[in-house]
Each structure stands twice: as structure tokens, then as C-alpha cells.
Amino acid sequence: MSIVVFAEQRGGTLRKITYEVVSEGKRLAAAAGDSLKVLLAGSDVAGLAEELKKFGADEIAVANDAALADYTTDAYAAVLAAYIQQENPGLVLLGHSAIGKDLAPRVAARLDAGLVSDCIDVKFADGDYAFVHPIYAGKAIATYKVNSAVKMATLRPNVFPVEENAGAGSVVDFSTEIPAPRTKVLEVKQQGGDRPELTEADIICSGGRGLGNPDGFQLIEQLADILGAAVGSSRAAVDAGWRDHQFQVGQTGKVVSPNLYIACGISGAIQHLAGMGSSKCIIGINKDPEANIFNVADYGIEGDLYKVVPALIEKLKEVKG
Amino acid sequence: MKIVTCIKQTFDTEAKITIENGKVSDQGVNLIVNPYDEFAVEESIRLKEKNGGEVVVVSVGNDKTQEALRYCLAMGADRAVLIQDPALENGDNHSAAVALAKLLADMEYDLIFCGKEAVDDGAAQVPSRLAEKLDLPQANVITSFELGDGQATVTREIDGGTETLEVQLPAVFSAQKGLNEVRYPSLPGIMKAKRKELKVVSLADLGLSAEDVAPKAELVQAELPPPRKAGRVLKGEVEEVVAELVKLLQEEAKVI
Ligand SMILES: Cc1cc2nc3c(=O)[nH]c(=O)nc-3n(C[C@H](O)[C@H](O)[C@H](O)COP(=O)(O)OP(=O)(O)OC[C@H]3O[C@@H](n4cnc5c(N)ncnc54)[C@H](O)[C@@H]3O)c2cc1C
Ligand SMILES: Nc1ncnc2c1ncn2[C@@H]1O[C@H](COP(=O)(O)O)[C@@H](O)[C@H]1O
Numbered sequence: 089m090s091i092v093v094f095a096e097q098r099g100g101t102l103r104k105i106t107y108e109v110v111s112e113g114k115r116l117a118a119a120a121g122d123s124l125k126v127l128l129a130g131s132d133v134a135g136l137a138e139e140l141k142k143f144g145a146d147e148i149a150v151a152n153d154a155a156l157a158d159y160t161t162d163a164y165a166a167v168l169a170a171y172i173q174q175e176n177p178g179l180v181l182l183g184h185s186a187i188g189k190d191l192a193p194r195v196a197a198r199l200d201a202g203l204v205s206d207c208i209d210v211k212f213a214d215g216d217y218a219f220v221h222p223i224y225a226g227k228a229i230a231t232y233k234v235n236s237a238v239k240m241a242t243l244r245p246n247v248f249p250v251e252e253n254a255g256a257g258s259v260v261d262f263s264t265e266i267p268a269p270r271t272k273v274l275e276v277k278q279q280g281g282d283r284p285e286l287t288e289a290d291i292i293c294s295g296g297r298g299l300g301n302p303d304g305f306q307l308i309e310q311l312a313d314i315l316g317a318a319v320g321s322s323r324a325a326v327d328a329g330w331r332d333h334q335f336q337v338g339q340t341g342k343v344v345s346p347n348l349y350i351a352c353g354i355s356g357a358i359q360h361l362a363g364m365g366s367s368k369c370i371i372g373i374n375k376d377p378e379a380n381i382f383n384v385a386d387y388g389i390e391g392d393l394y395k396v397v398p399a400l401i402e403k404l405k406e407v408k409g
Numbered sequence: 410m411k412i413v414t415c416i417k418q419t420f421d422t423e424a425k426i427t428i429e430n431g432k433v434s435d436q437g438v439n440l441i442v443n444p445y446d447e448f449a450v451e452e453s454i455r456l457k458e459k460n461g462g463e464v465v466v467v468s469v470g471n472d473k474t475q476e477a478l479r480y481c482l483a484m485g486a487d488r489a490v491l492i493q494d495p496a497l498e499n500g501d502n503h504s505a506a507v508a509l510a511k512l513l514a515d516m517e518y519d520l521i522f523c524g525k526e527a528v529d530d531g532a533a534q535v536p537s538r539l540a541e542k543l544d545l546p547q548a549n550v551i552t553s554f555e556l557g558d559g560q561a562t563v564t565r566e567i568d569g570g571t572e573t574l575e576v577q578l579p580a581v582f583s584a585q586k587g588l589n590e591v592r593y594p595s596l597p598g599i600m601k602a603k604r605k606e607l608k609v610v611s612l613a614d615l616g617l618s619a620e621d622v623a624p625k626a627e628l629v630q631a632e633l634p635p636p637r638k639a640g641r642v643l644k645g646e647v648e649e650v651v652a653e654l655v656k657l658l659q660e661e662a663k664v665i
Binding site: 098103161162165185186187189190192193194196197198200201202203204205206218219221222223224225226227228229230231232233234235236269270271272273274275276277278279285286287288291315333334336339340341347348358359362365368369370371377382383384385386387388389390391395396399400402403404407 | 546631639
């Protein structure tokens with residue numbers, strides 16, 4: 089049997105999630121005694137196969153086609169479904185990214201396959217996979233078994249460690265008929281400048297209503313600059329119009345799991361915790377000693393963020409040189 | 410303009426989760442319309458108000474789901490269909506999508522709206538699975554919708570930004586927060602909703618067998634996450650506290 093991983097790229101660069109999913113695919117392939125096959129799709133992407141070789145795939149199939157320049161569900165689903173039909177793998181893995189979330193269920197339905205979304209762990213034991221997925225926004229953790237011949241899963245970003253591995257890494261071409269897509273991409277707007285993306289960031293600095301005004305985010309940005317962090321926000325700050333919705337962390341925003349999450353002037357409402365509760369280390373900065381954020385924070389600082397954050401910035405400048 | 414809107418009844422986002430025999434218990438839990446589905450219903454009603462036509466809300470659920478459907482009727486949807494069957498009780502996203510697709514196959518529609526994700530299973534699967542089963546285009550996680558001639562122009566969230574798409578109709582759209590401001594049902598709306606049609610159909614009515622909707626993914630068990638230990642609250646002069654924090658981040662947590 090084989091394990092198939094869908095390698096996500098954008099604008100000719102592999103996404104961080106791809107390294108994570110390929111690394112996990114390799115670990116599972118080793119545990120199950122399966123081979124690992126990676127499907128790389130796009131236009132002008134053949135060069136990326138070299139980069140993928142480092143992660144121990146037995147085979148890297150490249151679907152290089154001008155029709156795959158933009159991500160469209162119709163075109164990409166045709167390619168991934170055809171590749172799965174050719175390889176007949178036991179397991180197919182994608183990232184739980186915007187593309188993975190759109191593509192995986194579409195392909196799963198085409199193949200009548202079971203799919204477990206947003207996994208934080210996949211285990212192989214007694215010849216079968218168990219898929220672990222947080223439900224109720226992380227308030228419970230569910231384990232699923234999938235009974236279809238092809239089993240599919242999407243993996244949560246920033247959870248699975250990246251690991252280089254040796255492997256044959258032979259590169260082959262893959263092509264299939266690509267239908268004319270019924271959707272047309274008119275425009276793509278990337279926001280957030282040079283900052284890492286929320287779901288990929290190692291460190292996130294977030295601000296909430298406690299900032300008091302939209303300019304408060306300048307302070308959060310300064311902190312983020314020193315740490316190379318992404319900037320997030322609570323819903324209260326989004327609802328106040330201080331920040332665009334795509335930066336909202338929580339149940340109705342982004343689910344993130346960085347190494348470090350710094351919550352400034354955020355009370356720690358249950359819906360906010362749902363989005364960041366799986367962060368490895370949480371810092372809460374809040375002037376209210378009763379704030380709920382202190383119930384989950386590894387380190388809390390009770391105080392006015394307008395005093396604490398500037399001091400923290402100075403100290404970080406000092407130690408980071 | 411005929412619009413079908415798929416809604417799921419979910420736990421209130423404030424609900425405390427308890428586990429009984431390896432499953433999430435629904436004892437004493439307040440049930441709501443999945444928050445994203447409210448955006449879907451709102452958008453559907455606005456389109457009908459502007460262009461005329463009909464909004465049909467549909468759901469795969471149980472007795473209690475009637476309440477969620479009535480809520481959507483009170484918001485302004487015209488009629489509702491509930492797919493209810495013992496064989497669907499332990500269903501997964503595949504089961505729901507197959508049942509919905511079969512129901513929709515015999516309906517007329519120009520647009521199908523869903524929520525981008527159900528806040529209970531957090532799967533984000535049903536809209537795309539439904540689109541595939543109906544062989545329709547899809548646009549997920551949309552934050553704006555503009556109706557054109559035989560097509561719609563939408564904005565959808567992608568990683569790190571947004572994308573504007575032109576989508577041929579009919580198609581399936583899944584709604585994200587930001588699409589609109591959801592209305593509350595008015596008192597006359599609530600009164601009218603009581604008399605609107607709410608049809609309950611079984612799998613047999615749809616010509617489906619239990620086997621057709623057998624789940625592909627089965628829950629083995631659910632458990633509570635390990636509680637996060639409350640950590641240390643650092644106290645003292647700002648300079649000292651900050652110095653201590655940075656030291657802890659470097660030496661204990663090793664995250665910077
Ligand atoms: C269906 C639903 C979905 C939701 N989804 C989300 C979601 O995805 N994400 C989300 O974040 N919320 C979500 N919410 C909202 C959530 O319930 C809270 O209302 C929100 O998280 C509060 O944001 P906040 O912590 O910034 O504001 P507040 O709760 O008002 O907290 C502000 C905090 O700042 C502190 N503060 C004030 N001034 C200072 C200062 N100078 N220095 C230090 N601290 C200060 C205060 O002590 C307080 O603790 C959702 C709610 C519902 C009903
Ligand atoms: N049982 C259901 N009945 C009707 N619609 C559903 C059902 N389950 C999911 N949906 C729709 O699909 C969306 C995504 O749900 P999910 O795939 O479960 O995350 C929801 O917001 C609904 O619009």
C-alpha cells in the first residue's frame with residue numbers, strides 16, 4: 089500500500105504545511121510499512137520537486153500544467169482524484185489550510201471516502217489508522233476510525249514536526265485531463281505584509297478590547313516586529329473595527345497553535361480560547377487579576393499593558409541585541 | 410430566484426461539554442442554529458427580498474431540529490424540510506451530504522447556501538461534498554456575494570488574504586462571518602413562522618437505504634482535553650517582572 093500526500097504550493101513556493109504533512113506522511117509510512125508518494129500540482133512547479141526530495145518520499149509525482157496556475161476546485165480536484173485512483177493508496181493526507189479544506193472534502197465525495205478534518209494526531213496500530221480531531225472548538229477531543237478503502241485526513245498546521253528523511257525521491261510526471269473550471273479567479277489579495285501568516289506563525293502577539301483604541305495595535309505590531317511574530321486579535325477588537333476579520337483568533341476566527349501566544353488586553357472568553365488553547369506557551373497580560381486568561385496562561389502579568397508591553401519590547405531589544 | 414439553505418442545529422458556543430460513555434452528552438445543553446448558517450440564511454433572505462423567489466431551509470437532524478428550522482422561518486425563510494431517520498443518527502459528513510444531495514436532486518434551485526463549518530464537528534466538509542454529489546461548482550468561506558447574470562462574484566478568505574471569484578450558477582456557497590449582519594426574528598416573523606410549512610421526510614421518502622448513508626468515519630471515543638494548568642502570575646515592578654518573563658521564555662519555556 090501507499091500513502092499519498094498532497095503538496096501545497098503557492099506562487100511557486102511550497103507552503104510550510106507541506107513540510108509538516110510530508111513529514112507526518114513519512115512517519116506513518118514507516119510505521120505501516122507503506123511507501124510514500126507526494127503529488128505536487130501547479131504551473132511551473134517542477135523545480136520544487138528537488139526541495140521535496142529531502143523529506144523521504146519514494147516518489148514525487150509532478151502535475152505541471154498551465155491550467156493549474158490558479159487554485160480552482162474543479163481543476164485541482166480532477167488531478168488529485170485521478171492520482172488517487174491511479175495509486176489506490178490506503179491513506180491520503182492534506183493540510184488543513186484554505187486549499188486543503190476546500191479540496192479534501194470535494195475529492196473525498198468523488199471517491200466516497202471517509203475524511204477526518206483538522207487532525208492533531210494520526211496513529212497507526214493493529215493495521216489501522218486512528219484519527220484524532222478536536223471537536224466543539226477544542227472543548228473535546230475525538231478519535232475516529234475510517235472504514236472506506238481510501239482513508240483521508242487533513243492535518244492541522246503547526247502541530248506536526250518537520251523532519252528530513254532519506255528516500256528514493258524519484259520524480260515522475262503525472263497528467264490527467266483537466267476540465268475547464270466553473271470558477272474564475274479574478275483577484276488575489278495578500279494581506280499582512282511580511283508578517284508570517286497566523287496559522288503558520290511560531291509566535292503570535294494578539295490584542296483585544298483592552299487596547300482601548302485602534303492605535304493600540306501599533307504597540308502590538310512593535311512587539312511582533314521584534315519577535316518575528318504574526319499579529320492576531322480578539323473578536324471584540326474586530327467588531328470594534330480595529331482589525332480585519334481575517335486576523336481574528338477563536339471559534340469564529342482562526343484556530344492557531346503557535347509555540348508562543350501573547351494575549352494583551354484579552355479577557356480569555358471561551359470562544360477565544362477555542363482558537364488558541366492548543367498553543368504551546370501562553371502569556372496573558374491583563375490588568376484584571378480575575379481575568380480568565382490567567383486560568384490558561386503559562387505566565388501571566390497582571391498590569392496595564394501600556395506599561396508592560398513597552399517594557400517588554402525594551403527588554404527583548406536588549407536580549408536580542 | 411430559488412434558494413436552498415442548509416442549516417445544522419448545534420450546541421450553543423457557550424455550552425460546557427461533558428462526556429458520557431465516550432460520547433459527548435447533550436444533557437441540558439442549549440441548542441442553536443450553527444452560527445455560520447445564520448449568515449447563510451440571512452444572505453438567502455436578502456437575495457429573495459431583492460430579487461423575489463423562495464428560500465427553503467433544509468436540515469438533516471432530529472425532533473429538536475424543528476426548533477432550529479422554525480427559527481430560520483421566523484427570520485424570513487419560506488418553508489423548511491427536515492430529513493430525519495434513525496439510520497442518520499450516527500451519520501457523518503458523508504451521510505449528511507448524501508441525504509441532502511438526494512433531497513436537492515428533486516428540487517429546483519439557483520443557489521445553495523451553507524455555513525463554512527459546523528461549530529460542533531468543525532469539519533467543513535458538507536458544502537463541498539454536497540457540491541460534488543450535485544456536480545456543482547463551489548465557493549467556500551465567502552465574505553461577500555454579488556449576484557450577476559448566470560454567475561456570482563464572491564470574495565472568499567484564503568490563507569493570509571482574500572480571493573475574488575466568479576462562479577457559474579447554480580453553485581454551492583459556504584458563508585463566513587463578515588458576509589452580512591444577521592437579523593433577529595421579529596415578533597410578526599415568529600407568529601408567521603408557526604404557519605409556514607415544515608415537512609419531515611425519511612430516507613425511504615427520498616428513496617435511500619440505510620446503507621446509502623452508512624458513515625465512512627466513525628467516532629471511536631470522545632474525551633475531554635487534558636486541562637491546561639494555570640501557570641504563574643508574575644508580580645512586582647514592571648521592569649523586574651518583564652526581565653523575569655523574558656528569562657523564563659528563554660530558559661524554561663524555550664520559545665524565544
Ligand atoms: C458565537 C460566538 C462566537 C465567538 N467567536 C469568537 C472568536 O472567534 N474569537 C474571540 O476572540 N471571541 C469570540 N467571541 C466573543 C467572546 O465571547 C468575547 O466577547 C471576546 O473574545 C472578548 O474580547 P476581548 O477579550 O478582547 O474583550 P473583553 O472581554 O472586553 O476583555 C478585555 C480585557 O482587557 C483587559 N484590559 C482593559 N484595559 C487594559 C489595560 N490597559 N491593560 C491590560 N488589560 C486591560 C480587561 O481587564 C479585560 O480582561 C464569540 C462569541 C460568540 C457568542
Ligand atoms: N446535518 C446537516 N443538515 C444540514 N446542513 C448541514 C448538516 N451538517 C452540515 N451542514 C451544512 O454544512 C456546513 C458545514 O458543516 P460541517 O461540514 O459539518 O462542518 C454547515 O454550516 C451547514 O450549512
